[in-house]
């Protein structure tokens with residue numbers, strides 16, 4: 001069973017998670033090769049975010065096993081998984097609300113080490129601030145560096161959310177509904193940005209917007225009621241009777 | 257995402273830095289002149305001056321934790337008390353020299369804070385508050401009973417103000433300036449730490465620990481680091497306490513003393529590192545003068561506390577901003593008729609203003 005494996009960014013084996021009596025996730029398997037682009041779709045409460053949280057280590061799996069980059073991380077802390085090269089965004093933005101946009105990215109670039117050097121005044125790390133500026137430019141927040149996060153629009157907060165994850169220079173990037181609340185033009189920008197993500201970065205995307213989900217992914221996973229019910233190419237998913245059944249009458253769009 | 261009593265408005269203090277600096281310097285000049293301004297130095301210097309300073313220093317450690325880490329600790333006076341006991345034990349029982357005793361006290365307080373942090377850093381919000389309160393009570397009852405170490409309720413004495421070579425603390429004025437220097441040093445230290453990368457990370461933890469973990473930060477270690485640092489600051493306050501009283505006994509760390517620190521922090525403004533000294537002055541004035549017109553000191557303190565919470569939720573340090581807020585509002589009302597409102601109001605602003613006007617109208 002425990003084969004050292006370097007070709008896979010992520011392997012999820014028979015993972016389940018219960019919340020009290022609720023089976024939020026049931027026996028899910030998932031394999032993602034390095035550099036793959038995967039979208040996860042599914043109705044509200046299907047367990048998509050729960051899957052993310054398990055992969056990121058926010059809470060432990062009730063059962064099952066999770067491997068990141070060929071290493072068993074099932075019992076590993078969130079911080080350690082992040083250091084292995086995993087970055088994620090949150091469905092509802094988790095930002096440093098009282099700080100400025102630039103400070104948010106500065107912290108995100110923090111390298112995560114508890115070193116004596118971190119007692120240096122923050123302004124004495126000009127290269128880190130510059131890297132932050134470049135990141136903000138990439139997500140379209142160049143003008144907003146000095147703004148306090150609490151004053152940002154919802155869309156801008158989502159953009160910052162993305163910048164924070166990119167700051168880690170991850171090997172595996174997990175985005176939880178990055179387009180939620182975006183305007184059409186912001187959506188276009190997002191798709192462009194996602195397509196520009198370097199090939200070697202593996203992407204796992206939860207997205208309610210079918211256009212984005214199918215446009216970006218090479219493979220799509222459909223979840224329903226805590227289970228993975230389908231997996232296939234975007235074309236297969238588009239043609240699938242089952243998917244249409246679940247999303248009958250465009251309820252998917254309502255869910256956004 | 258639970259947090260207690262932290263100011264939720266976005267920190268735009270950056271723009272306020274300059275007026276803040278000027279006010280700070282004026283206050284400092286007043287503090288330096290203080291011993292020469294008062295009519296009865298023998299009363300004013302220890303009872304108001306020095307007392308305000310150590311109250312402020314200990315409260316500053318509480319405010320630091322609350323403002324930059326989002327933790328409300330009720331153990332700060334206990335930590336200061338441990339440091340005071342450390343100095344007294346080294347002086348009285350071990351017969352060590354003043355400098356060594358001071359270092360010993362600082363080490364005891366800081367180490368104790370570190371141990372508290374190891375236990376408490378995992379808990380949050382109300383649990384952290386309860387735990388720190390409980391630890392304080394445990395130490396109090398131990399101090400009141402451990403005859404061998406603390407000499408129980410009689411305490412450790414005498415701890416005379418020493419001649420430190422550079423400064424003879426036996427002289428009241430010198431001791432006052434010693435305390436003032438310590439207060440300034442503590443403030444600068446807190447500011448320095450807050451603006452370091454470490455301090456920014458602490459503020460990140462305050463706003464979203466989940467995010468910090470996801471970024472690879474070991475949240476607990478940062479919390480432990482911050483609590484230990486705050487304990488060091490409180491310990492400095494403890495050194496002044498023991499020399500101020502020439503002794504240490506359990507009343508230094510009883511529940512009243514613990515609550516005094518909270519009151520000082522709230523009166524000064526729970527988010528302001530300098531406001532604590534205003535809070536310290538108010539409380540020491542209350543302590544010394546309330547018996548002139550009432551024998552219910554606690555009632556009066558309680559009333560002041562409530563008044564501050566009602567009318568100036570950001571404390572004395574926030575009053576300037578409150579007045580500014582009202583002024584802005586009045587000015588905008590005057591102008592708003594012909595001018596188009598071009599900027600979108602940030603969602604947090606109106607509620608804050610409501611609070612402000614509510615406070616001043618009453």
Ligand SMILES: Nc1ncnc2c1ncn2[C@@H]1O[C@H](COP(=O)(O)OP(=O)(O)OP(=O)(O)O)[C@@H](O)[C@H]1O
Nearest residue numbers: 019022024042043044045046047048049050051091
């Ligand atoms: N921390 C938690 N505690 C208790 N129940 C939870 C928790 N997280 C998720 N759940 C429950 O687990 C189920 C799956 O939730 P999850 O957030 O994974 O769904 P989702 O697919 O991300 O849905 P959405 O599209 O609405 O984001 C839901 O019924 C939810 O209420």
Ligand SMILES: [Mg+2]
Nearest residue numbers: 048049050091
């Ligand atoms: Mg979700």
